[in-house]
Amino acid sequence: MSTPQDPLRNAHDLTAREVPGASGAPAAVPSRPGESGDAQGPCSPGRPSLPYYEDRAPGRGTLPPRAWYAASDARRLGLGGEWRFRLSPTAGAEDDSFARPGHDASGWDRLSVPGHWVLQGHGAPAYTNTRYPFPVDPPRVPYENPTGDHLRHFGLPEDWPLGAGSGDTVLRFDGVESCARVWLNGTELGVFQGSRLPHEFAVGALLRPGGNVLAVRVHQWSAGSYLEDQDQWWLPGIFRDVTLLHRPPGAVDDFTVHASYDHRAGTGTLRVDCRTGGSGAGGGDGPISGPDGGAVPARITVPGLGLDLAAGESATVPVEPWTAETPRLYEAELAAPGERIALRVGFRTVAVEDGVLKVNGRRILFRGVNRHEFHPETGRAVDADTMRRDLLLMKRHNINAVRTSHYPPHPAFLDLCDELGLWVVDECDLETHGFADTGWRNNPVRDERWFPALLDRAARMVERDKNHPSVIIWSLGNECDTGPGLTAMAGWIRARDPGRPLHYEGDPSCADTDVYSRMYAPHAEVELIGRRAEEPLSDPELDARRRELPFVLCEYAHAMGNGPGGLTEYQRLFERYERCQGGFVWEWTDHGIARRAADGTPYFAYGGDFGEEVHDGNFVCDGLLFPDRTPSPGLAEYKKAVEPVRIEGDGEAGTVRVTNTHDFSGLSHLAFTWSYEADGAPVADGGLPVPPLAPGESAEVKLPEPPRFPAGGGGSGAGAGRDRDRPGAGELQWTVRAVLAADTAWAPKGHLVAWAQLPAG
The missing domain is CATH 2.60.40.10 (Immunoglobulins)
Structure with a gap:
């Protein structure tokens, strides 16, 4: 097993390692994806077998996972753009002759990659919340399994290194849903599952200096689909980058x-x-x-x-x-x-101490959201501008944390979190929620035959994202109930990276986690948990351990319709009880798909709008943003509830109490102002001197003397021209604001961070 002293042992170097099986007996784990799965090819000869897309194993032929980085002096070639595409209604409708060089695909359609074929006129999307959109019979999937054949012809730059002594070239896929079989120049490279995870193949020996043909067969449904029931649209295709990466000798x-x-x-x-x-x-x-x-x-x-x-x-x-x-x-x-890599290093330490989650020795409070990757026109093929726009909107609304529900995001998103400053709970590409309808019978996390796939998904997340300072917690997945497969994942991650705590909400015993996590716990229960007085577990040892863990709401304040509500009450509980360290609103944005009615009127489609028989309606539209990133009133409410500066006071007495609720920062980056208003119209304004305050400190500040309104002059609105003390002078109030004192990476000078209105009499 990999250890902290041996940090670069490969995630798939698992030979002779054992993990606990469902009965407590050891279960051998293969040394490479696919080595002991149910199938090695389309059908394994000599015995009844499942086709490769129904194999529980994560794949075959791929390289071990490794760290992702954006900038290197080694050559790279993006293969995105226009591909040739053919859709078949079943997995076996076509043979694999299309992968051979010289195949005539001139009659095929054209498809943009990255992208989803169902959003480009081929088939249709389908939305389910917890139900699988096919009969539950793992690892089997329906005969009607839409299958997309993709072809990309490409040439190499003239100076691309080839031949002896030139190193190697890696072909990288950053995201394909849900199972891919890959050929280069007619040679099969392998197969992989794990839709939101990277997969690489060594291809240097197959590349040609002239034309090359990359062929990819993508199945909408696979055994891996049973691990990806994640409350979102089912959107097949090559939806993240495809890249050739040269690996020079000594790289x-x-x-x-x-x-x-x-x-x-x-x-x-x-x-x-x-x-x-x-x-x-x-x-x-x-x-x-x-x-x-x-x-x-x-x-x-x-x-x-x-x-x-x-x-x-x-x-x-x-x-x-x-x-x-x-x-x-x-x-x-x-x-x-052989290579130079540009890095950005952030120094920080994460630990659970005295029952509290701390970063750099201080308790932190999550003011978070759950974020699916989604764009109303391109689905999960999300471009860099949309990622940055999402994060800027978060920062400008006082959001400081993201749970990557329910899979690792595009790796560039984490670079932006490092840069702009957000805490990240990085979640494994794993959810088996639909098995709840069967009483969790045949749940993969309880079946040792699935363990190689579970460990593969954990390893690909950790190895890809291990160098991001923003990633402070690993999450094992979402809503899989409990089982030894999760225990195996937790054990591997802890051995590989002891510097980050583990999260998983689905096990109330917290046996495999370092954080006690709940969904949608009401205020009264959160208060009990804050006092460490929650309902006890039946196992005294587990109960005692759980009471010493920090608590988070990994989902709360469901933002559907006019939601969310009860935000201020939650926030006061988080501030009052040290154990309660905030939460993540469900969810960041609606997943409506942009469409136009027959008369040209634009609208956003949800479940059932594409003729699906099995769907969960508009439950996919439950975000703080509308699909086009227009903020909802709920986002404005959330911004107010989680302000990092609390402003209170007595306007009639002319006093303001300012409390710094940041975790680390003082208030030097803010400027405070006051405005005196009559019936909403400003009468006078000015700066408000607030003393330096460390996190958690408060100070009372005296407001200036209010202006008076002599008859016939001064002010505007209903109160103008009247003495403020005279009956009928109108509604008078102070508005106190905290704004950015200078430009930042996420908002300009003058951006409103916090405010309060105080009746003046």
């Missing part, structure tokens, strides 16, 4: 950034573990040799800190820590003999 195969922060000393400790080789992702054995035969390790340099370290070395220096409020990132470079 970085994988790396792990360890950047911790000691809040007592104000120092950060940096170590980067790195494996080089360039023979494909995860293929190197260590440093390559230099001219003198000695090892040439990779090096990490951080100019802003004066650091220049060999991989594996550590150094401790004074640093500014990374938090969601102060997302300090240090520009760095990881240089191996």
Whole structure:
């Protein structure tokens, strides 16, 4: 088993490892995806078998997972754009001759990739909340299994390195729903499942300097669909990037950034573990040799800190820590003999101490949302501008945390969270909610035959996202009930990354988690939990352990229709009880699909609008935003409820009480103003001097003397021209605001952060 001292053992190096089976007996886990699954090809010869898309195993032929990074000097070629496409009604309607070079696809349709074929005129979307849209008979799927054949002809740049001594090239898929079989130039590369997870193949030996043909067969339904019942549209296709990545000799195969922060000393400790080789992702054995035969390790340099370290070395220096409020990132470079990678390093430490979740030694409070990836026109093929727009809207509405319901997002989204400052609960691509209708019978997390797929999904999430400071919690998945498969996942993640706590809401015993999580608990129950006086578990040992865990609402305040409600009451409980550390509103945005009526009127479609027999109606439209990202009134209400500065007072007495509810920041980044208003019209305004306040501190501030309205002059509105003390002077009030004192990365100077209106008499 991988250990913290051996951090780069591959996620799939699982030979001879054992995990507990459903009966407590050990269950062997394969060393590579697909090695001991139910099928090796379309049908395994010599015995009754399932086709590969009904195989429980996660796949075959793929490389081990590794860290994702955006910037490197190694060559890359994006393969997005216009592909040739053919849709078949069943998985077996066509043979695989289309993958051979020279196949005539001139009569095929054209399809944009990344994209979903059901949003480009081929078939139709379907929405279900918890029900599977097909009979539950795992791992089998319906005979009517829409299957999309994709072809991409591409040439390589003339200077693309090929041949002996040039290293290798990796073909990367960042997201395909739900099962893909891949060929390059007529040679089959392999098969994979796990829709929101990356998969790579080594293809250098197959590439040609002239034309190349990439063929991908995508099945809408597969065994993996049983693990992806996630309250969203079922949208098949290649919906994330497809990329060729050159791996020069001596390139970085994988790396792990360890950047911790000691809040007592104000120092950060940096170590980067790195494996080089360039023979494909995860293929190197260590440093390559230099001219003198000695090892040439990779090096990490951080100019802003004066650091220049060999991989594996550590150094401790004074640093500014990374938090969601102060997302300090240090520009760095990881240089191996064959590749240079640009990095941004954030120093922070996450721990559960004394029953409280802390970052850098301080309790944090989640003012969060659940975010599915969705765009009303392109589905889960979400572009970078939409990701940034989402995060800017969150920051401008005082949201500081995202739960990536219910799968890892596009990796670029996490780069933006690092940059702009949001806490992230990164959730595994796993939900088996539809088995609830069968009493959880045949639930995959209780069946050891599914364990390789479960572990594969956990490993691909962790290895891809391990270097993001914004990711502070790993989540095992959502609504899978309980089972030893989840225990196996938790054990693997803890061994691989002991620096982040684990979350999973579906097990009330919290046996496999470090956080007590609930959905939609009412105020009274949250108060009991805050007092550690909740209903006891039947197992005294588990009960005692759970009472020592921090508490979060991973979903609350359902934002459908005129929701959410009760927000202020929840927030006061979170502030009153140290154990209660906030929550994540369900959910960020409506999933309405943009359509036009016969007369041209635009509208947003929901479940049933595409003729589905099995659907869950408008329950897919329950967000704080409308599908086009127009904020709902509920988002304005949430912004007010979770303000990081609380402004209260007595307008008649002329006093204001300001409380800093940030977790880390003072108030120097804010400017406070007052406005005196008559019937809503400003009469006078000015700046309000508020003393420096550390997080949790309060101060009373005196308002200026209110202006008077002598007869015949002053002011405007109904109160103008009358003495403020005279009956009928109109409604008088103070409005006190906290605004940004300077431009930030997420909002301009003057942006409203918090406010209050106080009756003046």
